[in-house]
Amino acid sequence: MNITKNTTDNLNAVLTVTVDKADYQEKVVDVLNQYRKTANIKGFRKGQVPMSFIKKQYEQAVIFDTVNDLLQKSVSDYINTEKLSILGNPVPVMNDIDWDAEQLNFDFELGLAPEFDVDLSKVEIETYKVKVADDEVQKYVDNFASRFGSLKSLAEAEAEAVLKVDAKVEGQEEANATFVRLEDLKDASAFIGKKVGDVVEVNSNDIFDTVEEATQELKTEVTEAGVNVSYTIKEINKAEKAEINQELFDKVYGEGSVDSEEAFRNKIKEESENMYSKEADKQIINDVVAKLLDTVKFDLPTEFLTKWLLTSNENVTSEEQAKEELVKMDKSLRYQLIEAKIAEVNNVEVNAEEVKQAAFAAIKDQLKMYGQTSIPEETLQQIAMSALQNQEEYNRLSYQVFTDKMLEIFKSNVKLNEKEVTFDEFVDIITEKNKELEEA
Structure with missing residues (x-):
């Protein structure tokens, strides 16, 4: 041969x-x-x-x-x-x-693949540091106090009560056991003052804002006319917020991690700013990609790619359709080539141990969101390894590790002009950028 x-x-x-x-x-x-x-x-x-x-x-x-x-x-x-x-x-x-x-x-x-060079030092973008205000910290404090609070049994329903009920839709034989948070209803007046054992009969349009919400909550198809529902009250409770004390601090961050309300608030502010920093990092990647696509120019073998799409994609059945498909994939294909070039020049590789550590960190953060901060490391490792048995999850985490490495390369080589903004300002900036991207 x-x-x-x-x-x-x-x-x-x-x-x-x-x-x-x-x-x-x-x-x-x-x-x-x-x-x-x-x-x-x-x-x-x-x-x-x-x-x-x-x-x-x-x-x-x-x-x-x-x-x-x-x-x-x-x-x-x-x-x-x-x-x-x-x-x-x-x-x-x-x-x-x-x-x-x-x-x-x-x-x-x-x-x-075309030959080209990428000079990241010529790329300049604006990046953002989100400052967390005291009123936003207070929202987190209130949220933690509610999450780790307790339920108090009430004799009769009041505005902030949570009712355990059997909900029976007119025309259906079976009732569904569910919960009703009165503060979430459009109008809770029919429930106020009611006691355990009472039956409240209402039309879904009176208590739900939309047909979609009624359909979801009642687990049945609801039309614009609404449906009549009978609620039999089984329990009446009210969530009481936890006190802002050491017990709450330990539940949120682990025993002894913070020892005062000031330290608690500072920890919340630090973690919030770190979370927003991750969002700002995502925007760095998006903005660098946009700049590179705009400035790094090279030709593609379009005639060949048209033939390739015709022979490899069963949904592409004509040359005209292949050309249309090629236009759609142009930007992603160009960035894949640019990304590969940057990775090659900077020797970016991802190994199995790095993917394992990424899985471990992701599981740890996820459990922390639910207040589980004292799970043994060995157990966390077992959960992470189990997750990695799923090839799709492994690939996702592998690409995340790769993306993190690319981000560090961008931060080290691109000129970043940092701007301090509030959270609301940051949201407005990202919303506008996404709008421009959709229109491009």
């Missing part, structure tokens, strides 16, 4: 693969012998079918499959060995093949 590459221009090449009969004949004979041993053909005993008969029926198909497998492996090996940077996959050129010939020739078109 012989493979030669003919470069037609900077973005296109043709691989010519010459396959001699000796390259595949032995494999073909082995397969035909196996067919002969197992073939059940009327008039012949099993294993006694003449080879001439087997060849007449199967040889052409076996040669085709064997050569095709040989071509796929050899072309792939050649591309890897020669370190060819290609786009898409090789596209076979449709030539007439004389399968009886001693030598077979196959051509494959290649789309070559």
Whole structure:
């Protein structure tokens, strides 16, 4: 077998693969012998079918499959060995093949990745530091106090009560056990003052803001006219906020992590600013990507990519459709190439241990959100390893580690002009940027 590459221009090449009969004949004979041993053909005993008969029926198909497998492996090996940077996959050129010939020739078109440089030092963007105000810290304090509070039983319903009820929709036989937070209702007046055992009959339009909300809460299809519902009250409770003391501090951050209300508030402010910092980091990536797409220019082998889409995407059935699809994927394809170039220059790699540590950190943060701060590290490791058994989750975390490394490269090389903003200002900025991106 012989493979030669003919470069037609900077973005296109043709691989010519010459396959001699000796390259595949032995494999073909082995397969035909196996067919002969197992073939059940009327008039012949099993294993006694003449080879001439087997060849007449199967040889052409076996040669085709064997050569095709040989071509796929050899072309792939050649591309890897020669370190060819290609786009898409090789596209076979449709030539007439004389399968009886001693030598077979196959051509494959290649789309070559363009050559270009990326100078991050020429990129300049504005980045944001979100300052957390005292009133926002207070919202977090109130939220923690509510989350770690307790339920107090009430004799009758009041505005902030939570009712355990059996809800029966008119026309349905079964009642659904559920909870009703009176402060969430559009109008809770029908429930105020009611006691355990009382039945409240209302139309869904009187207590829910939208048909969608009524449908979700009642677990049944609700129309614009609403439905009549009977609520039988089983329990009446009120959530009482936890006191702002050491017990609450320990529940939120772990025993002894903070020892005063001032330290508690400072910790909340620090964590909030860190959380917003992560959002600001995401925007750094978005803004750098936008700048690079605007400034790093190179051509793509569009004619080849059109052919590749036609041969590889079953949903693309015409050249016009392939060209339309190529326009849609242009920006993502260009950034993939830019990203790969930056990673190559900076030796960015991701290993299994880094993915494992990312999974561990993600599980730890997730459990912390639910106040579980004292789970043994060994248990956390087991949960993380279990999550990584899912290939999709492993790939997601692997790309997250890669993205984090790219972010550090951007921070180290791009000129960042930091601007201090409030949270509301930050939200307005991001909303406007996303709007511009959608319109682009």
